[in-house]
Every structure is written in structure tokens, then in C-alpha cells.
Amino acid sequence: xxxxxIVSDERLYDYLRxxxxxxxxxxxxFHITEGTNKGDNYVSLVCRVTIEGIAEDGxxxxxxxxxxxxxxxxxxEILSSSNVTNMFQREMFFYKEVLPIFKETxxxxxxxxxxxxxxxxxxxxxxxxxxxxxxxxxxGFVMAKSKILDYPHLSLALRCLxxxxxxxxxxxxxxxxxxxxxxxxxxxxxxxxxxxIDDKEKDLSKMLIELVFKALANEDKHYSERYQRFxxxxxxxxFDAVDGKAAEPYTVVNHGxxxxxxxxxxxxxxxxxxDLRFIDLQLCRYASPVLxxxxxxxxxxxxxxxxxxxxxxxxxxxETLSRYIERAGYDPNIxxxxxxxxxxxxxxxxxAAGMATYTxxxxxxxxxxxxxxxxxxxxxERIENDSFYRSMLIGTFKDLVDRNYI
Numbered sequence: 001x002x003x004x005x006i007v008s009d010e011r012l013y014d015y016l017r018x019x020x021x022x023x024x025x026x027x028x029x030f031h032i033t034e035g036t037n038k039g040d041n042y043v044s045l046v047c048r049v050t051i052e053g054i055a056e057d058g059x060x061x062x063x064x065x066x067x068x069x070x071x072x073x074x075x076x077e078i079l080s081s082s083n084v085t086n087m088f089q090r091e092m093f094f095y096k097e098v099l100p101i102f103k104e105t106x107x108x109x110x111x112x113x114x115x116x117x118x119x120x121x122x123x124x125x126x127x128x129x130x131x132x133x134x135x136x137x138x139x140g141f142v143m144a145k146s147k148i149l150d151y152p153h154l155s156l157a158l159r160c161l162x163x164x165x166x167x168x169x170x171x172x173x174x175x176x177x178x179x180x181x182x183x184x185x186x187x188x189x190x191x192x193x194x195x196x197i198d199d200k201e202k203d204l205s206k207m208l209i210e211l212v213f214k215a216l217a218n219e220d221k222h223y224s225e226r227y228q229r230f231x232x233x234x235x236x237x238x239f240d241a242v243d244g245k246a247a248e249p250y251t252v253v254n255h256g257x258x259x260x261x262x263x264x265x266x267x268x269x270x271x272x273x274x275d276l277r278f279i280d281l282q283l284c285r286y287a288s289p290v291l292x293x294x295x296x297x298x299x300x301x302x303x304x305x306x307x308x309x310x311x312x313x314x315x316x317x318x319e320t321l322s323r324y325i326e327r328a329g330y331d332p333n334i335x336x337x338x339x340x341x342x343x344x345x346x347x348x349x350x351x352a353a354g355m356a357t358y359t360x361x362x363x364x365x366x367x368x369x370x371x372x373x374x375x376x377x378x379x380x381e382r383i384e385n386d387s388f389y390r391s392m393l394i395g396t397f398k399d400l401v402d403r404n405y406i
Contacts, residue, residue, distance in 0.1 A: 146260075
């Protein structure tokens, strides 16, 4: 392709040469290109890789992969290098520990659907982590064209999350010893995050909060007052929301970063999504299942979509989760009753407010570079002139107040 951007990072070529040698591929040739567009991924550099060589049997062999590694550009304003390392380690933990436990637990209880790319290989050198993953593009999986989800995409996403969350509920009762291994410590919203916040990050938070107030300025004053109450204790609200102990005995493994760009869709002839794969498990956590739902519903959907479909997609989520629990031989009305799901949405709803404060400006932008995503001048210009960005903020925070989540 003419617009492919070749990656010249010698570290990746060295890694691939070692890998090719390990699988006894002779005379290997490597083609590495950037695998995502601007604005698609802020923590990792994702590359598409083609390896061509000669297999042991003398036949030509072609391998297509995804390499995911730490960015070489400066992301220090957003995340420290230690945070990035923790995220890569968390994704490795998901593939090496969590997924195998689910597969083992459910092998005689209906099995699990492979909704994640295969992890082939890793390099866990601190600060230079590399994950080698299955390339799902040849199977027809692609990113959605819009970061804001319509009903067909939203419905499919929540049904697949229902299926995924069911695995935790089943494992909890079937294999309690292994379930203990799934109880991951929170690695993003924790005391270390607060201790490491510098003045630049404080200014960034202040600006993003200010933009929400600006969006709500012409609405009834109780919306701003309720948001003010939330931000006065924002970090503690987020700590409380991600606290797995507070959700027991209904805590599950969350995807943790279940926004649009971390899902790949497959479409039918009428361009309706009918299959999905989840990617990017770097924020995978042990928490209430509603955190994944809240993030999608309040950060990746318009107010109009929520008004029309909120109750329906929550029902579809729970119906799917229940079906998988029943298939495994258990009663969903005991393991995760619908009434508990409803209570959790309210109890942990503040999570949506925190995530919306920090992400809606990204999710409503068009392929913005990381250095521009948090540019104060650009954001202040957008709140004045970008009607969609402004309407998303207004709709999201009015809905959070109207539902008594904040």
C-alpha cells in the first residue's frame, strides 16, 4: 500500500530474527509497517509484520503477525514508563494466566469462544516489552469506522462482554482455587498514581474538568453542582469504583479498556457487525462487571443512543451472561441476579464520570496525535466550535446526573 509507514526500529528486527531462528525459518525477510492510524492507540506502537522465508521442509512460508511494543515517542505527560511497563505486564498476565484458567475451567462446560487474538511470543525486557500477536485482519476483523457506537455495534459489544464476564462467575464456583489467581491488584487507579502526579498532570486534569463545566454552563445549574460534588473527590471516587472487594461476591475479570478501538468487528454483506474480537488487555482488572458496560455506554455512545437503547442492551448483556452460566450448569439468578446488576450500575456509576472526563475529548476527535490530544489551546477551541464534542459532554454528564450515578 502506498500510504504504509515503514517501521525502522532495529530492536524489532532483532526480535524477529531471533523468533525466525526459533521456528527454524531459513533466509527470513521482514516487512514491518505501522498498524494503526493516528489517534488509535496512545500507549503502544502496534505494527503489522510479514515474515517470508523457507520452512524446514523446503517450502516457502509466509507469516502475518502483529507486534505490540512500547512507543519510542514521548508519552511522559500521560503515563510514566513504569505505568506502561505495568500495563504490558498485565496484558501478558491475561494471556498466560487468566485465559488458560478460563479455558481449563470451561472445557467440559461448553468451552469458551476465542474472542482474543492468539499470543505467540513475548519479550518482557523492562521498558522494551514486545508482544507478538495473531493478525486478525486476514479473517476479516477490522476497526469500526466511527469511535462512537450505534446500536448494532453496541449490542454486539455488550453481548460479547456478557459472555466474557460469565467465565469469571463460572470459574468462581467451579474452581475457587484458581479463581483466587484472577484477583489482580489495581494497577492504574491506585495510591501510586496520586503520589506520582506532577504539576503538568494536575493542570491537565484541571483543564479537562473546566471543559465539562463549560459544556454544562447553559444547562440547569444542578447538573454543574452535582458534577462539582463528584470532582471534589474524584480520585477517591475512582479508587472506590475499581475496588474489587466492594463488588464481591460479584467481582469479575474486566477487559478494563473496553472502548471502540479495542474491539475489532466482522461485517456481513449489509455491513452489519456480527462477530467481534477484543484486543488490548493492558488495563484488565478485577472489579464489578458494570465497569466495562459503563465505559462503553457513557464514553462511546451518544445521548440519543442511550435514550433509545440503554435498557435493551443491559437486558441483552444479562441475557447472554445468563445463557452461558446456565450452559455450564449453574443458576444466573444466584450468581449474578439482574437486580444486583441494576444496583451495581448505580453503585459504581461514578466510574463513568471519571472516564468520560478524561476520554470524551479523544473519542470525539478525528485521528488526533497524542501530543495534540491534550493540547489546551486545541481543546478550548473545540469546546467553542466542535458541536459534537460539546453535545457529547452535555449528554453524558446530564445522563449521569439524571440516573443518579453522580
